[in-house]
Amino acid sequence: MSKILVIDDDQDICLLMNRFLTKNGYEVETAISGLLGLKKVKEFKPDLLLTDFKLGDIDGSEVLKKAKEMMPNLPVIVITGYSDIKVAINVMKMGAFDYVTKPLFPDEILLNIKKALKTETVNEDSSKVTKSKAKNKEANYIFGKSAIAKNLVKQVNLVAPTNFSVIIYGESGSGKEAIAKTIHKKSKRKDGPFVAMDCGAISNELAGSELFGHEKGSFTGAIQQKIGHFELANGGTLFLDEVANLSYEVQVSLLRVVQEQKVKRIGGNKEITLDVRILVASNEKLTEAISKGKFREDLYHRFNEFNVEVPALRERGNDVFEFADYFLKETNAELEKNVKGFSEEVRKHLLDYPWYGNLRELNNVIKRATLLTEGELIEAASLPFEIVNHEKMLFSEKKEETDKSSTPANTGSGHLKMAASEAEYQMILEALKKVNFNKSKAAALLDIDRKTLYNKMKRLKI
Template structure:
């Protein structure tokens, strides 16, 4: 029997979910706080953590990072409100298996739990697997690797031409774009069309690297270099030798590590932490960010000389709201993926669903589209995805994500919980107050405000306009 730790401070909600999971053959332990959940691990082993994002003494994100550092084989599913979509996407980049939005649909929960428990987790202590790319086919819109979709829009065509232009060179490339726009896919495509295609492609999320270990992870260390360095470690740059290293969220590296990175680029050598031997490296660097690195340089958070070294060529990933002509290409691809993953045979989308898709702004970009289609395929019993299989927020802006199917929306005594509209209005007011406070604390420095709130400047400006905070 698989052991699940459910971390939820709404006791009624927790009891309902616990009962449901136990009826389906799982052993479930509950906690209401981050620290309480951590303490449970001293006496028991858990195969899966299901954690609400908002907890009394912290967040599900903190619990996720702690569990991945200490218990890497334990899967994590995050529970969020739909307004937390950007946070949920970041959580998946940090190692969460999946996120589920409230109110939880029982079918979706059970399928996600079963899928997470059957998946293999990666051990952070093991070396990442470098994969050699097949020779790409220029006649196909989709690359065999990762099912890359080029798209049909003029912007997609321009992006693809730039990829084809820079790929055969050895220029360092900076890929800019919002979260979820496929920056890693673009970087892999550059690698696949380069002369390094038979070498390793090593992808590193700099935002997920522990600050004190980032230098060791990137450049390696020698035994005894610091407490806990029990043996020599090969860094990601050495692993990527002869190939490409992809540094996602490059703006999250500390200033000290930026200096080490700049030296590695200039000298084409690295030195392991605690060592005195220089090692020659032949690595192409592709970096990505959704931050304005020049603004960070102006604020003293990012080295301007490193920015110019990384930015020998710039590519911009296109947000989905600006490439609606490509929506069908991506939706068909994600439908095919979801059918394969879930063992379904859904053929397409109803006209009503297409109308909703085309009218929606897609703040989570391609990641959001993929997740919504996967969920819709799971909930679809007919041949086509219908409106009822979509989150209500796609077509009812004031609603909380839900479904016309049975959902956990009342307590065990049958008493109704607060309405979705009440939750939405509370969230809007809280968000407005938070933005006001941070703006005041930073003296209306929008760059700092956006960084503190973990959103891009464009999103901040949009919310400021929405709430009348200009």
């Protein structure tokens, strides 16, 4: 029976999640604060951690960081408000398995939990590291048909057959690992292993061990021999995601291994000869990281034999529909549903929204919308609030620009009514966001009754 720890400062949520997950066959512990939750991570040793981001004492990113230090392979799912999508992106960079957005849907949470618990992790016991973990799955990156997508295809096809080290730049969630897998699949190493390491998800203390391996007894806690990622990738490709997050000390050791193509496990004496192609990824330019003193220039030049820019989803125009159709097909298979496609209104929202979390955000939105859809087409009602209301939420910026160009001649009563409605819209929206879209709490915050709030939301099309 898998063990799940739930951390949320709302006792009712803890109680409901406990009942729901226990009913679904899990052993559950709950904690109503981040610090208490971290104590239970140590004592309960869960197989999965589900934590709210906004806690009373410390935030979810701190919980994630400390929990990963105690249990590096622990999958963590973070609960955020949809307005906190940038927060969600950051926790993914820090090593969260996934995030779910409020309002919470039991089926969605259960789906994410099952997927997280199925994910294989490299165990401390090297005897449990099997070849299947290192093998590459078929790359399924959908490039799209836009001019920027065609240029990306051209770059990938050009560099893939070589043995060049490649830096892959792109925003979080844009598909950098999928591009790396595609390069590997199109290379002469395609039958060798593809091994990925998220450098942002591993503490500095453990990064060296993960990369180079260690011998039993080489440091406190090294109870068994461990094979590092370089050894696992021998004869194939090693992908280092968010490489700029590695500490300066680890970068020094990494440079030596890259230069000599030999590695020693920590605490060991034997040198292991390597034949590994290295692909690295970063969401910031490594030249900027060098100027900040975060990244070694000599290591940068070792990696920078070629670089690839993965465009943000918002730059790719109609390609968003290529990805949406692909994610819908995958989700239909996963949920055993048969949703045919998207309404015209939804297609417009998909095209207009800026997708701060790129493909990862789009994938999560499609999964949730498919889960909520009962008919043949996904309708706007199944999309998150902020995607449907994105244009209205930009009103304040547009209004400021309009005010600058306005003259007294065009400030009539019609404009005054519009300004009043928009001000009311913004006040209601801000109140809803503050209470994670709980309408009763929002009504209390606005000092109106719930029925009045519903009427106003209906009139303002919130």
